Amino acid sequence: MKSPGPRPEFEKLDKRKAFILSTIVYEYVATAEPVGSNTLTQKYNLGVSSATIRNEMAELELGGYLVQPHASAGRIPSDAGYRTYVDQLMRPEPLSAEDRRRVRDEFREASRELGDLIEQTARMLGQMSRSVAFMLAPQRDTQTFAHVQLIALSERTGLAVVVTSLGVAAQHFFEFSPAVSADDLTRLSDLLNARLRGKTLRELLRADLAGFVREADAASELTSAIEAAFRNAVSSDDITIASSGTQHLLDQPEFQDLRKLRSILRIVEEQRSLYDLVADSFATDGPSVKIGHELSLEEVAECSVVTVPYRTADGMVGLIAILGPRRMPYARLMSLASDTADSLNLHLSNPDTR
Amino acid sequence: MKSPGPRPEFEKLDKRKAFILSTIVYEYVATAEPVGSNTLTQKYNLGVSSATIRNEMAELELGGYLVQPHASAGRIPSDAGYRTYVDQLMRPEPLSAEDRRRVRDEFREASRELGDLIEQTARMLGQMSRSVAFMLAPQRDTQTFAHVQLIALSERTGLAVVVTSLGVAAQHFFEFSPAVSADDLTRLSDLLNARLRGKTLRELLRADLAGFVREADAASELTSAIEAAFRNAVSSDDITIASSGTQHLLDQPEFQDLRKLRSILRIVEEQRSLYDLVADSFATDGPSVKIGHELSLEEVAECSVVTVPYRTADGMVGLIAILGPRRMPYARLMSLASDTADSLNLHLSNPDTR
DNA sequence: GCGTGGCACTCGTGACCAAAGACTGCTAAG
DNA sequence: CTTAGCAGTCTTTGGTCACGAGTGCCACGC
Numbered sequence: 001m002k003s004p005g006p007r008p009e010f011e012k013l014d015k016r017k018a019f020i021l022s023t024i025v026y027e028y029v030a031t032a033e034p035v036g037s038n039t040l041t042q043k044y045n046l047g048v049s050s051a052t053i054r055n056e057m058a059e060l061e062l063g064g065y066l067v068q069p070h071a072s073a074g075r076i077p078s079d080a081g082y083r084t085y086v087d088q089l090m091r092p093e094p095l096s097a098e099d100r101r102r103v104r105d106e107f108r109e110a111s112r113e114l115g116d117l118i119e120q121t122a123r124m125l126g127q128m129s130r131s132v133a134f135m136l137a138p139q140r141d142t143q144t145f146a147h148v149q150l151i152a153l154s155e156r157t158g159l160a161v162v163v164t165s166l167g168v169a170a171q172h173f174f175e176f177s178p179a180v181s182a183d184d185l186t187r188l189s190d191l192l193n194a195r196l197r198g199k200t201l202r203e204l205l206r207a208d209l210a211g212f213v214r215e216a217d218a219a220s221e222l223t224s225a226i227e228a229a230f231r232n233a234v235s236s237d238d239i240t241i242a243s244s245g246t247q248h249l250l251d252q253p254e255f256q257d258l259r260k261l262r263s264i265l266r267i268v269e270e271q272r273s274l275y276d277l278v279a280d281s282f283a284t285d286g287p288s289v290k291i292g293h294e295l296s297l298e299e300v301a302e303c304s305v306v307t308v309p310y311r312t313a314d315g316m317v318g319l320i321a322i323l324g325p326r327r328m329p330y331a332r333l334m335s336l337a338s339d340t341a342d343s344l345n346l347h348l349s350n351p352d353t354r
Numbered sequence: 355m356k357s358p359g360p361r362p363e364f365e366k367l368d369k370r371k372a373f374i375l376s377t378i379v380y381e382y383v384a385t386a387e388p389v390g391s392n393t394l395t396q397k398y399n400l401g402v403s404s405a406t407i408r409n410e411m412a413e414l415e416l417g418g419y420l421v422q423p424h425a426s427a428g429r430i431p432s433d434a435g436y437r438t439y440v441d442q443l444m445r446p447e448p449l450s451a452e453d454r455r456r457v458r459d460e461f462r463e464a465s466r467e468l469g470d471l472i473e474q475t476a477r478m479l480g481q482m483s484r485s486v487a488f489m490l491a492p493q494r495d496t497q498t499f500a501h502v503q504l505i506a507l508s509e510r511t512g513l514a515v516v517v518t519s520l521g522v523a524a525q526h527f528f529e530f531s532p533a534v535s536a537d538d539l540t541r542l543s544d545l546l547n548a549r550l551r552g553k554t555l556r557e558l559l560r561a562d563l564a565g566f567v568r569e570a571d572a573a574s575e576l577t578s579a580i581e582a583a584f585r586n587a588v589s590s591d592d593i594t595i596a597s598s599g600t601q602h603l604l605d606q607p608e609f610q611d612l613r614k615l616r617s618i619l620r621i622v623e624e625q626r627s628l629y630d631l632v633a634d635s636f637a638t639d640g641p642s643v644k645i646g647h648e649l650s651l652e653e654v655a656e657c658s659v660v661t662v663p664y665r666t667a668d669g670m671v672g673l674i675a676i677l678g679p680r681r682m683p684y685a686r687l688m689s690l691a692s693d694t695a696d697s698l699n700l701h702l703s704n705p706d707t708r
Numbered sequence: 709g710c711g712t713g714g715c716a717c718t719c720g721t722g723a724c725c726a727a728a729g730a731c732t733g734c735t736a737a738g
Numbered sequence: 739c740t741t742a743g744c745a746g747t748c749t750t751t752g753g754t755c756a757c758g759a760g761t762g763c764c765a766c767g768c
Contacts, residue, residue, distance in 0.1 A: 016607070036760050054761065072719040073761050112527040148514070151501040153519050161517060165507050167525050168515060173466040246600070247619040250612050258604050265601040344731050390731050405741050408732065426748040624710050 011151035013065075013084070020046075021065055025077050029327050034254045035072035038285045059153070079292040079326070082304070086330050089312050093331035095339055099128060113167040114138075117344075118318070119242040123338060126245025130334055131324030132268055136275065137240035139282070140169055140233060141202040148192050148229070150185040150222070158185060160229035162201075166312060166348075169201065169211045170233035172251040174225035180218070188216040192226070201234045218293050240273045254302055263299040273297060276280045278321050281307040287334040292326050304328055308337040314349045320344075356645070367419075374400075374410050374441045379538050382680050386607045390428035406478045433646035433680070438660070440684050445502040445686035449693055453482060461701040467521040468492075471698075472672070473596040478627055479694060480599025483687055486622055490629065491594035492670035493636070494523055494587060495556040498538030502546050502583070504539040504576070512539060514583035516555075520702075522668060523555065524587035528579035538572045545570040546580070556587045595625045606679045608656055616656050617653040622677070627651060632675050635661040646680050658682055662691040669705045674698075 013021065023044050026036045037053040040046060046053060060066045065081035076087065106124050118135040125133030143164040151159045156177055162170045191212055196204060197276055211301055213223045246268055255261045267273045277295055281288050288307045293301050305319045320337050367375065368435035377398050381389045389408040394400060400407060411429055413422045460478050465471055479487030497518040505513045510531055516524045545566055550558060566652040568579045600622055609615045621627045631649055635642050641662045645656050661675045674691050
C-alpha cells in the first residue's frame with residue numbers, strides 16, 4: 001500500500017499480475033477448481049517460484065480481482081477479476097473451422113419466418129455453447145407493416161391478422177353485433193392496406209383508424225377491433241423468446257447445489273425475467289458481457305451472460321444471449337454469438353434466400 | 355401359492371390387501387419414504403398387528419405390487435402397484451373449491467388464439483400441479499380452413515398466410531421470377547378463398563391448385579408456393595408444445611440424482627420426444643395415466659404422465675399432459691387435468707367469448 | 709527491494725469404524 | 739390365521755483421524 005493513488009489496487013495491473021490473473025481465469029475455466037500457486041508454477045512457465053506467485057496472488061486478492069473460497073484453497077476470480085480479464089486481458093478466440101462452418105450452414109435451408117428462425121437458432125446455440133442460449137425477437141414496434149387482413153369466421157366473429165415483412169406479427173379475434181358482411185371486411189382490409197403500406201407498426205397506432213373505417217363505408221364497430229389488433233401487434237407484453245440448453249447447467253460443478261439450480265431454472269422459464277436481464281443490450285453494438293452481480297437478479301449472481309444484437313433488413317434489433325456459469329469460456333462464446341449474429345443478419349437482409 | 359390359477363398373484367386382491375396397497379401408495383406419495391409395517395399399523399387403523407401386515411406385504415411383493423429398495427427398508431409400490439391403485443383402488447379426488455375456481459377463471463379473459471391459449475394453460479398447470487405441465491396443440495390437418503392470403507413483400511418475394519378458425523396455422527415465404535403483380539396475388543387469394551372455404555386443411559392438399567392458378571389467370575409459378583404453404587400448414591413436423599414447471603422436478607427427492615434429472619430435462623426440451631411419449635392418448639377419452647415403464651422412453655421410467663384430451667369446436671383434439679415422479683398424487687392431478695380440459699373445451703367451443 | 713526456500717498453520721476431504729435404527733423373515737405359540 | 743418375539747441384515751449417522759492442498763510469514767541472499 002505504498003502507491004500514491006487513493007485506490008492503488010485498481011490501477012492498471014503490471015505485466016506479471018496481468019499474466020497471473022489471465023492464467024488463473026484460464027485454468028479455473030478449464031478445471032472448475034480453485035487455482036493455487038503450485039498449480040500455476042507447475043503447469044505454466046512463470047519463471048518465478050510459487051512463493052512469489054503467492055505474494056502476487058495476495059495482492060490481486062487485496063485488489064479485488066481474486067477471492068478465496070476458504071482458507072486452505074486456491075483462488076478463483078471475482079466478478080471484477082473476470083471483468084478485467086474480459087475487457088483487457090483475454091485474446092479473441094475465433095471459432096474452430098468446423099464450428100464456423102456449422103454456424104454458416106445453419107441458415108442455408110432456414111425459414112425466413114422469424115418465429116421459426118429464432119427457435120432454430122436458439123437450439124443450435126444451446127448445443128454449440130453447451131450453455132443456455134436464448135433469442136429475443138426484435139422489438140416489434142419498428143417493424144414495417146406489410147398487410148392486414150380482416151377475416152370473417154362466423155356471422156359475428158372475425159380474426160384480424162397483421163403481417164410484417166418478417167411474417168405474422170399478431171392476430172386478434174374480435175366479435176361484433178350486429179353482423180358485418182364479409183364484403184365489408186374485405187373492402188376495409190383493402191383500404192387499410194392501400195393506406196398503411198410501408199409504415200412502421202408504431203405509426204399504425206397513430207393512424208386515423210375511425211376515418212378509414214368511415215371511408216370504407218364499413219361498420220364503425222370495426223374500428224376498435226382493428227385498433228386492438230394493431231395494439232396487439234406492437235405490444236411488447238408477449239416478448240418472443242426461444243431458449244434451449246438448460247440441461248447443460250446440470251453439468252456445471254457450481255450448480256450441483258439444487259437450490260441454486262432451481263432458482264436459475266425458474267428465471268429461465270420466466271420470459272419476463274430473461275428479458276429484463278438483458279434488455280439494455282439491445283442498444284449495444286457487437287458482443288457485450290454481463291458478469292455475476294452485474295446481472296440485476298440475485299438468482300443469477302453466479303452466472304454470466306454474453307449478448308449480441310442482430311439486425312433485420314428494416315434495421316430492427318433482436319438479441320442473441322448465452323447464459324452460463326461465470327466460469328464460462330468468454331472468448332469462444334463471444335465469437336460464437338458474434339458469428340451467429342453475422343450469419344443471421346445476412347440471412348435476414350438478403351431477400352433472395354428463403 | 356395355494357391358489358389354483360396359473361398367475362394367482364395377479365388375481366383380484368382381497369379387501370385387506372387392497373387396503374394395504376392403497377395405504378402404502380398414499381403414504382409413499384405423501385412422504386417419499388419407503389413404507390414399513392410399523393408405520394402402517396401405527397399411522398393407520400389396520401386392526402391387525404404389524405406381523406400380519408408383514409405377511410401381507412410379502413405376498414404383495416410376490417405378486418409384483420411392491421418392491422423393496424433394499425433389504426432393511428420398507429416397501430414402495432411397483433409400476434404394477436401404482437397401476438392397480440389407479441385403475442381399481444383410488445377414489446377420485448375433486449379439486450378444492452379454490453383450485454376449481456382458479457381453473458374456471460383462468461379462461462375468462464383468455465385469448466382465443468390457440469398459441470397464446472396453450473401457453474397460458476401450460477403455465478397455469480405448471481403452477482397448480484407443481485409438476486411439469488405441457489400442452490399439445492391439436493393436430494392441424496383436420497382444422498377448418500378459413501382464409502389464405504398471398505401478400506407481396508417485394509417484387510419477387512411474398513408471404514402466404516394460412517388461417518383456420520383457431521388462428522394462423524402457417525406462413526410460408528416464397529419467391530418467384532419473373533415478377534408477379536400484387537394484383538395477381540390478390541386475385542388468386544380471392545379465388546382460393548371462394549373455392550376452398552369450409553374444407554379441412556388436409557383436403558386442401560388434394561385440391562387442384564394448378565387449376566385454380568390457371569383459373570385466376572395468375573403466374574403458374576405460384577402453384578408451388580401455395581402448395582408449400584398448405585403443406586406447411588398441415589405438417590406435423592412443427593408440433594406446437596408449450597411446457598412449464600420444470601423447476602418443480604428439482605423438489606422431488608427421487609430426482610436429486612443429477613443424472614436422472616438431466617435426462618428428463620433433455621426429454622422435456624425435445625418436443626419430439628414429448629410428443630411421442632403421449633401421442634397415443636389423442637385417441638382416448640377422458641384422463642389416462644401412463645406409469646413408469648409404460649412410458650416408452652427409458653429416461654422417464656421413474657415418471658408418470660397424466661393426459662387428457664381437449665376438443666375444439668371443430669372437433670379437433672389436443673392434449674393436456676402433466677409429467678411428474680411416479681410418486682404423484684394421481685387422483686388430484688387427474689381432476690386438475692380433467693377440469694382444465696373441460697374449461698378449455700367450453701372456452702374453445704363458445705364463439706361468444708373471446 | 710525483490711525473490712526464494714522453508715515452515716507452521718488452517719481447512720476441507722475421504723476413509724474408516726462403531727453404534728443406532730429400521731425392517732424384515734421366521735418360528736413357535738395362541 | 740394371527741401374533742409376539744427375535745435374530746439378522748442393511749443403511750444411516752456421527753466421529754475420529756490422517757492426509758493433502760494451499761496459504762502466510764519470516765529470514766535470508768542477491
